[in-house]
Amino acid sequence: MEIYRDEKKRLYLEQILLTELFSFPVEENMEIHEYKRDDWIIQEGKRPDYLFYVLEGKAKIYITHQNGKVTLINFINDQEYIGEMELLHDVYYTKGIQASTKTICLALPMYYYRKRLLEDTKFLRELSKFLSAKATHMAAKYTQSLAFPLENRLAEFILQTSDEGVYKEKHVTVCDYLGVSYRHLLYVLNQFCEKEYLQKAGRNYQIKQFDSLYRLAKVIENK
Amino acid sequence: MEIYRDEKKRLYLEQILLTELFSFPVEENMEIHEYKRDDWIIQEGKRPDYLFYVLEGKAKIYITHQNGKVTLINFINDQEYIGEMELLHDVYYTKGIQASTKTICLALPMYYYRKRLLEDTKFLRELSKFLSAKATHMAAKYTQSLAFPLENRLAEFILQTSDEGVYKEKHVTVCDYLGVSYRHLLYVLNQFCEKEYLQKAGRNYQIKQFDSLYRLAKVIENK
DNA sequence: CTCAAAATAGGAGATATCTCATATTATTTC
DNA sequence: GAAATAATATGAGATATCTCCTATTTTGAG
Incomplete structure (x- = not known):
């Protein structure tokens, strides 16, 4: 995993319309992370420290059951969130998230931004849309299976x-x-x-x- | 289905803390609906005109597949939303929702409140929590099945x-x-x-x- | 280049689950 | 309260899917 710094960060950020995502300034404490194929962005069972927003790439959500079976729950694509469950809920079983291609994410430290995120209409509206699509998709997969x-x-x-x-x-x-x-x-x-x-x-x-x-x-x- | 009016509506509303749900006044154009056991709150395939919030009771979400199989996707309990998918998305296959006990709901006409709801932080935050729990629950049911x-x-x-x-x-x-x-x-x-x-x-x-x-x-x- | 690990491939037998058919017993409706 | 409808019950045979095993091929690390 690589964290973009200084010039690299600044250059990369120029391409992103942060104002579409948040209505408050986030540049300061925000990081940009790049994960290689097969890197674990979040490890199963370990609460993440960041809320991620995928800018480029593709990742997979996995869960391991007690009988050893592993299910690939879903794919995550660009313009989707990672870690939003932990942002919203204090108690949550964290699933494993693995990059399936090179993946670049905005990474907002939760301890720092949590409060403001939960008060930001723009962010909450986007998140609601994302979550409702996710719930619908899971329900569809469930009933189809x-x-x-x-x-x-x-x-x-x-x-x-x-x-x-x-x-x-x-x-x-x-x-x-x-x-x-x-x-x-x-x-x-x-x-x-x-x-x-x-x-x-x-x-x-x-x-x-x-x-x-x-x-x-x-x-x-x-x- | 019965719509509470005048005195009945007023009396019932006194018990509800609307300020916990919305940060703008909703009393005016809001209705209170009571459904009997087995009533359809929303019919499969038909977009609802209201966003509902369940105050009392219990309902079931159904989907019918093309091969005739019917799946009971999930139960809906009090303090949960109905119709939120249609509020957020213009294109959505509406599932059928049937009361399994007497069910009383707040009913907000979408055409009237949609815009304000989507700008209301308090509402959006509650909705996000609800949706994330729903997505998690569906994912769990899916992988378990x-x-x-x-x-x-x-x-x-x-x-x-x-x-x-x-x-x-x-x-x-x-x-x-x-x-x-x-x-x-x-x-x-x-x-x-x-x-x-x-x-x-x-x-x-x-x-x-x-x-x-x-x-x-x-x-x-x-x- | 070499060896280990991962991915592909398929046989054989078990079992989880389905479809269809048929009865019996409750529950609802007029 | 009789007739229709819904719910319970069970048999028999089919099929979707699993587990375990073994072999070959490809890929990756050193």
Whole structure:
């Protein structure tokens, strides 16, 4: 992890419209942190000292259960907050947050800014929107996981993450994200290949029948 | 559904500390709605005209999937909001909300109060806390449903909802809530009876081995 | 370059959960 | 209070998903 200082900080900050996020000046005690791929931004179970706002990059939220299973709860993208749960609640089980690409964040020390943040309308309004979207998204994932087998959820995931007709996610990550065993994921991917929805190309999968996948994915949406 | 008027409204309002919720006066255009058990407070797919705040009672959030499966996403209790998603987002798939007991709500017409609500620090701070708790709760339910079989989740549910050692929830509701089939719920309840964790008493179940259930429930918590 | 670790791959058998069908018993409604 | 509706109950067979095992290939660290 690197903290931007002096000139580097100043240069970077010039690109950011802080006034869109906060209605009070934050420059002074605010830091800019850069995390490398696979760095832990927050460790599971350890309260963070900062409220983060992701400027660039992508991260993953993980939780470890007592039976050893690990679930990738969700991805975090730019323009999202990290540590907001701890800002709002004194008691909270902190999830682990890991950078999945190079990730650059604003980092506001909580001890210093907490009070002012909780009185800042602009910040609170943005946070509310973010949190409501997060709650909605989790509710959707929850009900979908109960109502549909992997076949449908995987089809949707493939369409969402494929790039120019090629699906190339790591199986291990996908298992954690969709909450199924590695073995089962392979079964269903093989089914897709047998039905010629996909075709294996080395480690990757080429989408052959977009519409078949789309049909499977479509039934899980609520619109 | 009944709307409290005049004297009834005034009398009821006397008990409420509106200043804890909003920092601007809301009495004027605010209504008080009373819903009977099983009334729909919001119909699935139809945008509500009000932001509600539950004063008394309990309600259920439902979603219907395209394959016909219905999930009871969550319960709503007093001091919680209804319709806040629609307040914050112009595009949102509205879930159905049904009163499960007599439920009394503050009802603020959105068209009238929206703007002021979104500028009210006190309201936004409360809403943020509510939403963050909601997001956390949904995330927990999601990961638990992926990581543990019904046995564990049901044990927790029984302990949470039983009253003086007696479990008496409707099977149908529990199926929707825990996202399993009726048939499977009965299987697992029967297992609990065979292992003598529970004993059937008419329609209800008497808890016989609190500690066995507790052991099953405990492993799903993250603390 | 080499070795360890991570990722991919698939077999075999178990089990968690589902669907469908059918009865019986409460509860509600007119 | 009879008929319709909702809730409870259980069997039988299917399937979605898991665990455990083993082997090969790729990647990363030194």
